[in-house]
Structure formats: C-alpha cells, structure tokens
Amino acid sequence: MTQSNSVEQLSSGKNQLAKHAIHVHKFGGSSLATTQCIERVVDIIRQNCQLNDLVVVSANGNTTDDLFTVYNLAIEKSDGLLLAIETLEKSQSALIGELLNPSSAARLIDVLAEDIRQLTAWLTEQPSQYHADMLAFGELWSARLLSAVLSEKVCPSYAIDARDFLVINNDKDCAVDNQQSSQKFQQNLQKGKLAVITGYITKNAQGETCTLGRNGSDYSATIIASLSGALNVTLWTDVDGIYSADPRIVPLARKLHRLPNGVAKELGRLGNPVLHAKTLQPLTNHSTHLHVASSFDPEISGTEIGKFGQIAKQELSVTSLNDLLLVKSTSLAGSFGEQASNEFSAICSDIQQGFIVIHQAQQKLVSQWLASHDTQVSFTPVSIIAIVGHSVVNQGNIQARFKRALKHTHVLHVVNSLSEHSIIAVLQQSCTGELLNNIHYDMTKDARHIGVVVSGLGNIGQRFLALLPAQLNRISVLENVHLVGLVTSKKALLNTDGIDVNQAMSLYERDAKPCDNTLLMSWLTNHPYDELIVVDITPSEHFSDLYNEFFKEGIHVIGANKWAASASTHRYNELVLTAAENKSVWLGSTTVGAGLPINFAINDLLKSGDKITEISGIFSGTLSWLFETYDGSVPFSTLLLNALSQGITEPDPREDLSGRDVQRKLLILARMAGFELSLDDIECENLVPESLQALSTTEFLAKSADLDNYFAEQLAVASAKQACIRYIAKFVVNEKGQLSAKVYLAALAKNDPFASLTPGDNIFLIKSHWYQDNPLIIRGPGAGRDVTAGGLHADLVTICQQLAGKKHQVKIKGLN
Structure with a gap:
C-alpha cells in the first residue's frame, strides 16, 4: 500500500475526519516485541485507525525489564553494566534496521545513540537520581519506532512524549491534573497526522519524570481517552479478552464478551491478569467503551467494557490473590478502620470486626501507621478467592452457592465488597489452582450464554x-x-x-x-x-x-x-x-417431514453401525392430501383450486406438482444417510404438462382444467387394477453398491403402506441391513405450523x- 492510498483509507468512508469520533488504540509490550509483531500492529492500525485517532504504546517486548536490569547493575556497580547497555542498544538497533529503509533507520539509530550516551552517563554517575528518566526510554524508543514505520508505510505520523502534557500529583496516587493536562495535550496534537503517544511515563507538578507503575500503559490509554473525549479505547494485548478466571490456571475459563464498568473495575482491583485497578478510573464519568482484544488474533472478537443490559450483568468471574496479610487490631474498628482501608487500598475490610486485608509488601507501612495508636496488632498470612459479578452482594442465591462451594475449605472470613460487585473469602492457606478450578466450576458451570x-x-x-x-x-x-x-x-x-x-x-x-x-x-x-x-x-x-x-x-x-x-x-x-x-x-x-423424527432415525442407525439400503415414501404433505382425496368424483383441477384456497398448496401449485420439492427432500435424506449425489442424479416426474409450465400463475390457474384428463386416465388405469395413485420418492442401493433415485407418480396396491394415509400425512420407509425384511416406517403430519415449529424447538x-x-x-x- 502506498502512503497516499493509506492516508486516503485512514481518512475516508462514511466518516469525514472532522466528524469521526476519536478512538484510542493501546499496544502492549508483547504486541510490539518483535519485527513480526510490529508489522502485525501496523496492519491493525491500517485497518482500524483514522488520522485523528490516537495510538498509545508500551516499551517493545522486554525493554522495561532490560532497563531495570541495567539500573540494578549500576546500583551494584557491576562490571557487566557497559556490556548490558551495549546489548540493549543492539537489540533496539536491530528492530530499527529490520523495519525501516536505510536512510530512515540511520536517522533513528543516531537518535538512539544519543539516548544511550545519556543513559550511560546517568547510570555511571547518579543512577538513583535518574531512575524514572531512565525507564522512560523504553516507551520513547517504542513510540519513535512505530511512528517512523507508520510514516514510511501507512500515513504521516509523529511521536508524542506523554511527559510533554500529562501531569500527575505524585507516583503513588497518580492522580491526573486534568485541567493542565488537557490544555497541554491539545497543544501537542498535529492535524493530518497519526499520533503515537508513550504510555507508562508522565511528570509531576514539579516537572520530574514519574511512571504509572507496571502495566501503567493501560492507565495512560484511558487517561488520554478521557482528555480527548474518545468514543472507544482498545487495549491490544496478548490474550483475546477477559476470562471468567485466569486461563493459565483454569482451562475451562470462558471469555466474558461484555463486562459492566463496575464489575471490570472490581476484577482489576482483585487481581485479574489483564485488567488493572487504575485502568477504568479515568472513564468513570465518560460514556467511553473499553475493549480488550488480541493483536495476535485481531479478527477474534474480544471483551467490551461499558454500560450493558441484564444479560451482561449475569456474568460471574472467579479471581484470587495470594501473598496477602490479614491485619487485626482494635484500632481498625469503626471510622479509623475505614480510614485505614482507604489509605492502603485494602483488598477487603470489616470495621465491625476490626480487620483489613493488605498485600504483604505493605506490612511495614501499616505497622508505622498504626504505631501512634499503641495497640496490639496481628499479621496473619492469608489469601483470598472472590466471586465477581454485577451486584452479587445482593443476590442471596450467589452467596449461598459460594459458601456451599467453600464448605471443605478453611475460611476465616467472608466479606462483601463496598462496591457490591464481589464476595470475598479470606483463606488461611494459599489459594491453589485446584481450589480455583473447583470454585470456578461450581459458580460458572451453567453460565454459558x-x-x-x-x-x-x-x-x-x-x-x-x-x-x-x-x-x-x-x-x-x-x-x-x-x-x-x-x-x-x-x-x-x-x-x-x-x-x-x-x-x-x-x-x-x-x-x-x-x-x-x-x-x-x-x-x-x-x-x-x-x-x-x-x-x-x-x-x-x-x-x-x-x-x-x-x-x-x-x-x-x-x-x-x-x-x-x-x-x-x-x-x-x-x-x-x-x-x-x-x-x-x-x-x-x-x-424433511416437518417435526417427524426421520433425521433422528437415520442418524441413530448410522451411529449404531447399520447401513441404509433404501429410503422411500411420500414426502409432500400437499401431494399426500391431493392423491388421498382425489377419487374422480370431482375433476382434479377443482380439487387443486380447493386445496389452494385452504392454503394446502403453494401460492403457485406448480411448485408442488413439479416434484422439485420432493426431489430436494429425497436428496437431503440420501446425503444424511451418507451417500454423495446431486439433484441431477434423481429422476423427477413433473406432473405439470409442458404447455402449462411457462405460463404466469394467473394463466396457469385459469387453464388448470387442462390437468384433468391426465389425472383421470391415471386414476382409471390404477382403479382397474384395484390400485391407487400416489406421488412417491425412492432411493435404493443395490447389492453392487449402485444407486438409483427417482420421484414419480405410481400406481400402488391398496394394501401398500403408502396407499392409506390420513390426507396430508408423510410416510417414510427405511430399509437397512437390520431392517431389511421388515422395514422401519415413520408416519405422521408432514406439514403444519405447530409440528414444524415444534421440530425447530427440538433442534x-x-x-x-x-x-x-x-x-x-x-x-x-x-x-x-
């Protein structure tokens, strides 16, 4: 695709650029890890983005981990520091060289070399002072590279360093200064170009580089969606959606196609491996929808998070967290306990019983915070397992089922979350994969929609x-x-x-x-x-x-x-x-046969090892009615018009008389019996003479009396033999395996199984190795709204x- 064509695609269609709602697309590190991954991302952008959309990126692959490694080597004053920096530079240079033409690659490698010189200076002089600045390089390199590739292959693009507009209070709360950030954000946008923005990094009010924590790029994306008023945010990641449990641990986890905002937020808070606690915060007061999709399988529908009706609200998830502490103290009762829960973002709490549950890493901070009260405090290692769903706290049946599922587990406490979207069990032991699988099965086994x-x-x-x-x-x-x-x-x-x-x-x-x-x-x-x-x-x-x-x-x-x-x-x-x-x-x-179980009979015979050798019968309710009723007392055309007026025939009765419908039904049954043939293999006797076949329906009905002599003759010949006339379908396999199939008007003895039916009935005769001398016969109404609707319900x-x-x-x- 040339650049001009790409620009045209990105800005054309029903959406003129000025009218097109903004979409934010965020790509995680695994989505940008290799040359192939980045090329896949470029294709996704080509197919899904408009020029005023916004792309947010994490650092490529393991770049952030590599930066942490070189930082730790610097702190340790390791001899391997310079080699690690050189390796990091080579891996970035390789990506650039593989994705860009030589001149573009050379320019970007020169900029990378400058960054590496700055990085080396910081790490060899005062690494702790520049920790956040050093980590920011991962996202900077990723944004510059993707922007350059897009400019070369898709459309005009530019990179934005989020530190140029995004301001937070500090790197603990990460609360956004919306007024200042929004104004600076608009100043950084360029018309007619696709923006690629760094995730994860920002600045505080003092102008110092800060990070938004691990997986903070998701948070960056929703912040940017809030600042831009975006309609949708898509988090392109390495899984194809949010699941009812961690799919690495629970193989039977099912994709949650739609999640209400509150439920998604609670899942992120309680350890979902894809969603993260802060991701949804910026969208609280917006109508923006959040999507989670896989960049590895972009055609697969992912998970949508937003405002939905009752069906989405019925979804349940199971999540767990280990390495937690149950903190008990008399000081944690009442309003002080509520304050502690908020201060430490407790997993759960009970201010009546005086406890909170926190991450183990918070133990020292909680101890210091409680020290001023000079009361006894106990820390007990615990884990949690939680049921998450819309307003589950208010659903007694869910609570009861959860407690039944936990009856063989040592549970210290069961706590309802303040959000009302989760019920949390605090466990004395670690939550094992076996327990998670068992609880997930008990809680979600009937949940498939x-x-x-x-x-x-x-x-x-x-x-x-x-x-x-x-x-x-x-x-x-x-x-x-x-x-x-x-x-x-x-x-x-x-x-x-x-x-x-x-x-x-x-x-x-x-x-x-x-x-x-x-x-x-x-x-x-x-x-x-x-x-x-x-x-x-x-x-x-x-x-x-x-x-x-x-x-x-x-x-x-x-x-x-x-x-x-x-x-x-x-x-x-x-x-x-x-x-x-x-x-x-x-x-x-x-x-075939409306609600009659002919299909089931054929399937059962084949599954049980039988082999069918013949299928025959009367397959048309209309022709069954006509020939069971026709006795020569009135002309055939009079009977036909009477059937038409009752709705027994098609609006054009030639559809019935042609035999084509019966021919198709015989073909369907023969295929179901395991034989390969086509309509052309089935002889079909058309009961409409050639002189009437090309007429309009009105003309045919006016000349329908032309049918009378033929049917009167057929009836007379049959009556002379003490027989009757019936329209038959027949498929036969002979001993040599040769097939023959036809639909035709036949004269039948009056004791023939097909000769005496209730008008309108169908009858099916099956011969097989097991039903050779005494065939299997299925008979009953072959048409009618009730039996056909009933057959559909059976299916x-x-x-x-x-x-x-x-x-x-x-x-x-x-x-x-």
Missing part, C-alpha cells in the same frame, strides 16, 4: 416465537438462551441486550430497522455471546448463501430452509467441511445439549 437469531417471521416463525417463552422456562438446557435477533428480508431487530420473548413480534413491528445481509453479517460477526444460533425459517436461497459465512464465524444453524442442504454437491460438501472446521453445528430436522434443544459440553480453546500468546 447462547444468543438466538430467528430469520423468517411468517406463520411458522411466529409460531416458533409463540412457543419460545414456555420452552425457555421448562427446559433446563435452555436456561441461558436469549433471543437477540429477528430478521426478515428487508428489516431486522438486533439487540445485544436481548429481546423480550413475550413481546417479540410487537417489538419487531415497533423497532425493526432496514437491514441487508451485509449489515446482518457485520452484527453477527461481532456478537458478544459464547455461542450464536441462527434459526432459518425462510424459503430463501439468497439467505442460505450466508451459511458458509455463518460457519466461518463459528455460528450454528438450525435450518428449515432446504436450499443449502440440497445445494450442488460441491457447495454442500464445502458447507459441511466449513462447519466441521469451525465446530459449527448444522441441524435441519424440519427440512434447538439438541443443539444446546451438544454445546453444553463444548470446550473453547483459550488463546494465550504470552500472558504476563
């Missing part, structure tokens, strides 16, 4: 929705299923926070917005659920074309739509393969049962 999108709101779609409230209430596996989308060919109602199932259609009529497949896919691709199921109740071939895209995104499909399942062999095999590769479940029990239950045991692979590239 499944979103359901219903496409097609005709008779069957509306009946499916009418049945949904009762199904959700009485079937336990559907406990965490949420209706989140209602879609038709032109409009859609998509609500991440859920659609009230009791008012689904009225809400659709009131709130649905115009929507095409592109907009629909955009929403589905970024859904915030553990699983998403699309229920396709449309007859649309156009909509079925989206199945492959659904499967690529890991979305599951329940389809009453026959187009995909009866597509060309190449297309069908592609869909099956894509679904398998992405662990998508594709069910379609209602494509929904089946798919949720399968998903209940599904394990997601946690993507960890290098969680620090």
Whole structure:
C-alpha cells in the first residue's frame, strides 16, 4: 500500500475526519516485541485507525525489564553494566534496521545513540537520581519506532512524549491534573497526522519524570481517552479478552464478551491478569467503551467494557490473590478502620470486626501507621478467592452457592465488597489452582450464554416465537438462551441486550430497522455471546448463501430452509467441511417431514453401525392430501383450486406438482444417510404438462382444467387394477453398491403402506441391513405450523445439549 492510498483509507468512508469520533488504540509490550509483531500492529492500525485517532504504546517486548536490569547493575556497580547497555542498544538497533529503509533507520539509530550516551552517563554517575528518566526510554524508543514505520508505510505520523502534557500529583496516587493536562495535550496534537503517544511515563507538578507503575500503559490509554473525549479505547494485548478466571490456571475459563464498568473495575482491583485497578478510573464519568482484544488474533472478537443490559450483568468471574496479610487490631474498628482501608487500598475490610486485608509488601507501612495508636496488632498470612459479578452482594442465591462451594475449605472470613460487585473469602492457606478450578466450576458451570437469531417471521416463525417463552422456562438446557435477533428480508431487530420473548413480534413491528445481509453479517460477526444460533425459517436461497459465512464465524444453524442442504454437491460438501472446521453445528430436522423424527432415525442407525439400503415414501404433505382425496368424483383441477384456497398448496401449485420439492427432500435424506449425489442424479416426474409450465400463475390457474384428463386416465388405469395413485420418492442401493433415485407418480396396491394415509400425512420407509425384511416406517403430519415449529424447538434443544459440553480453546500468546 502506498502512503497516499493509506492516508486516503485512514481518512475516508462514511466518516469525514472532522466528524469521526476519536478512538484510542493501546499496544502492549508483547504486541510490539518483535519485527513480526510490529508489522502485525501496523496492519491493525491500517485497518482500524483514522488520522485523528490516537495510538498509545508500551516499551517493545522486554525493554522495561532490560532497563531495570541495567539500573540494578549500576546500583551494584557491576562490571557487566557497559556490556548490558551495549546489548540493549543492539537489540533496539536491530528492530530499527529490520523495519525501516536505510536512510530512515540511520536517522533513528543516531537518535538512539544519543539516548544511550545519556543513559550511560546517568547510570555511571547518579543512577538513583535518574531512575524514572531512565525507564522512560523504553516507551520513547517504542513510540519513535512505530511512528517512523507508520510514516514510511501507512500515513504521516509523529511521536508524542506523554511527559510533554500529562501531569500527575505524585507516583503513588497518580492522580491526573486534568485541567493542565488537557490544555497541554491539545497543544501537542498535529492535524493530518497519526499520533503515537508513550504510555507508562508522565511528570509531576514539579516537572520530574514519574511512571504509572507496571502495566501503567493501560492507565495512560484511558487517561488520554478521557482528555480527548474518545468514543472507544482498545487495549491490544496478548490474550483475546477477559476470562471468567485466569486461563493459565483454569482451562475451562470462558471469555466474558461484555463486562459492566463496575464489575471490570472490581476484577482489576482483585487481581485479574489483564485488567488493572487504575485502568477504568479515568472513564468513570465518560460514556467511553473499553475493549480488550488480541493483536495476535485481531479478527477474534474480544471483551467490551461499558454500560450493558441484564444479560451482561449475569456474568460471574472467579479471581484470587495470594501473598496477602490479614491485619487485626482494635484500632481498625469503626471510622479509623475505614480510614485505614482507604489509605492502603485494602483488598477487603470489616470495621465491625476490626480487620483489613493488605498485600504483604505493605506490612511495614501499616505497622508505622498504626504505631501512634499503641495497640496490639496481628499479621496473619492469608489469601483470598472472590466471586465477581454485577451486584452479587445482593443476590442471596450467589452467596449461598459460594459458601456451599467453600464448605471443605478453611475460611476465616467472608466479606462483601463496598462496591457490591464481589464476595470475598479470606483463606488461611494459599489459594491453589485446584481450589480455583473447583470454585470456578461450581459458580460458572451453567453460565454459558447462547444468543438466538430467528430469520423468517411468517406463520411458522411466529409460531416458533409463540412457543419460545414456555420452552425457555421448562427446559433446563435452555436456561441461558436469549433471543437477540429477528430478521426478515428487508428489516431486522438486533439487540445485544436481548429481546423480550413475550413481546417479540410487537417489538419487531415497533423497532425493526432496514437491514441487508451485509449489515446482518457485520452484527453477527461481532456478537458478544459464547455461542450464536441462527434459526432459518425462510424459503430463501439468497439467505442460505450466508451459511458458509455463518460457519466461518463459528455460528450454528438450525435450518428449515432446504436450499443449502440440497445445494450442488460441491457447495454442500464445502458447507459441511466449513462447519466441521469451525465446530459449527448444522441441524435441519424440519427440512424433511416437518417435526417427524426421520433425521433422528437415520442418524441413530448410522451411529449404531447399520447401513441404509433404501429410503422411500411420500414426502409432500400437499401431494399426500391431493392423491388421498382425489377419487374422480370431482375433476382434479377443482380439487387443486380447493386445496389452494385452504392454503394446502403453494401460492403457485406448480411448485408442488413439479416434484422439485420432493426431489430436494429425497436428496437431503440420501446425503444424511451418507451417500454423495446431486439433484441431477434423481429422476423427477413433473406432473405439470409442458404447455402449462411457462405460463404466469394467473394463466396457469385459469387453464388448470387442462390437468384433468391426465389425472383421470391415471386414476382409471390404477382403479382397474384395484390400485391407487400416489406421488412417491425412492432411493435404493443395490447389492453392487449402485444407486438409483427417482420421484414419480405410481400406481400402488391398496394394501401398500403408502396407499392409506390420513390426507396430508408423510410416510417414510427405511430399509437397512437390520431392517431389511421388515422395514422401519415413520408416519405422521408432514406439514403444519405447530409440528414444524415444534421440530425447530427440538433442534434447538439438541443443539444446546451438544454445546453444553463444548470446550473453547483459550488463546494465550504470552500472558504476563
């Protein structure tokens, strides 16, 4: 991509630069660790940034650790100091040389050499005086390099040293002077260029360099978002989101796609390995949303933090901290205890019982602080394990379940947090990985959230929705299923926070917005659920074309739509393969036989080792009704028009009489039985004469009497043999493995299983190695809104049962 094209991409589209909301993108050290990592970051910026967005960076890879190392060598007056500085310079020079053209690299290496000379002077003269200034080089080098690479490959860019605008009170509280910082921040911005800003470093009111603590670059990003009024902050890191527990310890941890602000803040306070306590503070009074995503897998939806509805508020997390101290003293009761809790940012406290829980490193400070009271104080090594979720303190069932889960653990205290978003158990022993896994399982085993999108709101779609409230209430596996989308060919109602199932259609009529497949896919691709199921109740071939895209995104499909399942062999095999590769479940029990269990029967026979040799029957409810009813007493056309008026046929009855629908159903069943064939392999007898096939529907209906002689003759021939006429589908595999398949009008003896059905019924006959002499027969209503909607609900239950045991692979590239 040329620079001019990149600039155009970064500033074009629906968003003109002046109107485009600001987004802050922060990249952590692991995201910038190597040449390949930085090139990946450049691609992310190219695809996601506009020119007035802001990029915040940490030091590359282990640079901060390396700076700490050389500092400690300086303090120790080690002979290895100069060699360590030289190694540091070489690693930075290598990154520059690999990423930039020679002239740009030479300029940046000259600046680096100046920095190394300054660093060497500080470390050999007065290292302790320049500790923070020395650490600042890591972020400076990172920002300069990324800015230079962007200017060369993507768009005009410049680096900003955050110390030029960001002012805090001190490096303990790190409270921002918003008025002074905001004014200086605006002065440092340049129009028409992409800013790359150092994270982690700042200055105090005296102009001295300060740092925001380990992982302070996240805090820098949210501070800058607050100063700029940014709409979104994305923390690009080495994991693809926030999990319900530390995924390094709990393999069954599940991604939390959406977290309310208060819950995220509490998670950061209690030791979440990705979120940190101060990160959310600057966004408290802003509508900014925070995202956590992986720079290693940028296409994967991460975690969003903001204001959400009830579904997101149901999420639970488990977190733990070791190396803590339980501090008990009579002085820690009442208001003084509350003051101590605030002063030391206690993990938890109880001012009635007179204790606080702190980090072990704070013991000396707490001892000094309490010394003036001249009271006895005890320090007991402890750990904590906590349940974190929206307002969990006020949910008695959560409290009770947590205490039951801890019944075999020695618990000193159970404390409700002041935020009301966590319940904290103080343990006498360390919190082990085994305990964390057990508590996580007990507290989150039923927590998986499944979103359901219903496409097609005709008779069957509306009946499916009418049945949904009762199904959700009485079937336990559907406990965490949420209706989140209602879609038709032109409009859609998509609500991440859920659609009230009791008012689904009225809400659709009131709130649905115009929507095409592109907009629909955009929403589905970024859904915030553990699983998403699309229920396709449309007859649309156009909509079925989206199945492959659904499967690529890991979305599951329940389809009453026959187009995909009866597509060309190449297309069908592609869909099956894509679904398998992405662990998508594709069910379609209602494509054939409405709610009849023909699909289940075929699957069970195959799973048990049987081999099917024949599938035959009457697969069309319309043709079943017509030929069970037709006895010659009235012309066939009169019967056909009567069926049309009752809604038994399609609006154009030729859709039924052509046999194409039956042909597709036979193909679907044959494929389900494990055979590879296409529509062209199935002979199809069209019951509409050629003279009527090309007419409009109105013209056909006007000339429908032209059908009468043919059907009267067929009936007469059959009656003479004491037989009847039926429209049959038949698939057979002979002893040599040769396949034959056809759909046709047949004369059947009146004692044939297919000869005497309730009008409208379907019947399916299966022969197999086990059912050869006495075939398996399934018979019942093959159409109707209730049975078809019921079949869809059966598929929904089946798919949720399968998903209940599904394990997601946690993507960890290098969680620090």
